[in-house]
Amino acid sequence: MSRLQVEHVFKVFGPRPDEAVRRLQEGAERDALRADGTTAAVIDASFGVAPGEIFVVMGLSGSGKSTLLRMLNGLLTPTAGRVLFDGQDLAALGERELRQVRSTRISMVFQHFALFPHRSVRENAAYGLEVQGVPRAERERRATEALELCGLAGWEDSWPDELSGGMQQRVGLARALATDADLLLMDESFSALDPLIRRDMQDQLLELQRRLRKTIVFITHDLNEAMRLGDGIAVMRDGRIVQVGTAEDILSRPADDYVASFVQDVDRSRVLTARAVMTGAEEQGRHAQTPSGCGCPSVAPDTPLGELCAVSARVPHPVVVRDADGRVAGVVPRQRLVGLLGDEPRAPLACAGAVTAGA
Ligand SMILES: Nc1ncnc2c1ncn2[C@@H]1O[C@H](COP(=O)(O)OP(=O)(O)OP(=O)(O)O)[C@@H](O)[C@H]1O
Numbered sequence: 001m002s003r004l005q006v007e008h009v010f011k012v013f014g015p016r017p018d019e020a021v022r023r024l025q026e027g028a029e030r031d032a033l034r035a036d037g038t039t040a041a042v043i044d045a046s047f048g049v050a051p052g053e054i055f056v057v058m059g060l061s062g063s064g065k066s067t068l069l070r071m072l073n074g075l076l077t078p079t080a081g082r083v084l085f086d087g088q089d090l091a092a093l094g095e096r097e098l099r100q101v102r103s104t105r106i107s108m109v110f111q112h113f114a115l116f117p118h119r120s121v122r123e124n125a126a127y128g129l130e131v132q133g134v135p136r137a138e139r140e141r142r143a144t145e146a147l148e149l150c151g152l153a154g155w156e157d158s159w160p161d162e163l164s165g166g167m168q169q170r171v172g173l174a175r176a177l178a179t180d181a182d183l184l185l186m187d188e189s190f191s192a193l194d195p196l197i198r199r200d201m202q203d204q205l206l207e208l209q210r211r212l213r214k215t216i217v218f219i220t221h222d223l224n225e226a227m228r229l230g231d232g233i234a235v236m237r238d239g240r241i242v243q244v245g246t247a248e249d250i251l252s253r254p255a256d257d258y259v260a261s262f263v264q265d266v267d268r269s270r271v272l273t274a275r276a277v278m279t280g281a282e283e284q285g286r287h288a289q290t291p292s293g294c295g296c297p298s299v300a301p302d303t304p305l306g307e308l309c310a311v312s313a314r315v316p317h318p319v320v321v322r323d324a325d326g327r328v329a330g331v332v333p334r335q336r337l338v339g340l341l342g343d344e345p346r347a348p349l350a351c352a353g354a355v356t357a358g359a
């Protein structure tokens with residue numbers, strides 16, 4: 001079952017929202033509604049997010065990402081459609097129940113969230129628990145644990161202004177984790193960071209996710225970030241979701257010309273990782289028996305496709321993908337790599353020669 005189910009959700013700002021929804025359902029374009037001061041921020045969005053998944057919503061500025069996210073925790077009520085969280089329609093909850101769900105089960109991490117300057121890092125991380133009324137000793141313990149998970153052990157008693165931008169963003173993440181919420185909503189949480197720190201935060205989030213298995217909805221306008229983080233990715237354009245799929249789906253089978261133009265300059269050999277192209281869980285069982293004796297080389301899940309091709313070219317076997325504990329996470333047969341290359345005549349992979357040579 002989906003942890004989060006979004007069913008034909010609309011959000012319209014303006015004088016006659018219901019009428020606007022009806023017109024949109026009949027095929028009116030977003031721009032046609034603007035004349036009477038109506039903004040169709042989200043139009044007929046549907047998708048599901050499975051427990052333990054990182055679901056990325058990607059789109060340009062103004063495409064409706066933040067509005068969509070705010071409907072996922074009930075901060076905004078859909079004009080039409082439903083948002084189900086563990087099967088429960090958020091709009092059907094009373095104000096108190098909704099506040100309860102929002103403070104204990106769903107956490108939000110923003111792009112620029114303000115740390116309280118006159119509170120220690122620990123007190124900042126404990127803020128969500130304080131709002132919940134958790135006693136001081138327990139909230140300090142949980143905040144300390146969350147800070148440690150986010151790589152901030154030893155900084156608990158520092159002041160926010162003693163921390164770098166990346167570290168401050170980690171405090172935000174720790175604040176969200178400390179509440180023990182199952183669902184994390186992250187709106188451009190890493191967008192304000194320098195590229196290197198941003199990449200570091202992405203790694204850290206993936207590592208945390210491996211251990212904690214939260215359900216995460218992550219908003220970004222950055223394609224590379226979407227591809228690195230997303231188990232599933234929704235591409236938004238002008239309020240509509242134009243494609244939902246894996247990174248590989250979106251690169252290899254773009255739903256329309258817009259998505260195709262969005263991804264055309266992407267260097268797949270760097271953006272796609274072993275995790276994105278390895279065989280699915282149902283096939284793994286079959287292949288998982290072969291690796292130990294077959295001399296198959298193994299790579300980490302975040303190995304870029306370019307490196308993967310080079311490894312694959314050296315041996316006749318499939319490449320095994322192992323997580324940090326050495327467990328088999330998946331397998332990449334060579335045909336799969338060749339298939340990925342074959343799909344894209346415009347931007348051949350850097351490793352195309354290597355694969356052909358080894359095939
Ligand atoms: N409260 C509101 N009242 C009226 N219009 C709104 C409101 N909130 C958002 N909008 C409009 O809805 C559209 C979608 O906005 P939204 O903030 O969801 O986009 P976004 O994809 O998050 O953009 P960005 O990447 O810039 O954050 C925009 O045209 C915005 O102006």
Ligand SMILES: [Mg+2]
Pocket residue numbers: 065066067
């Ligand atoms: Mg936004």
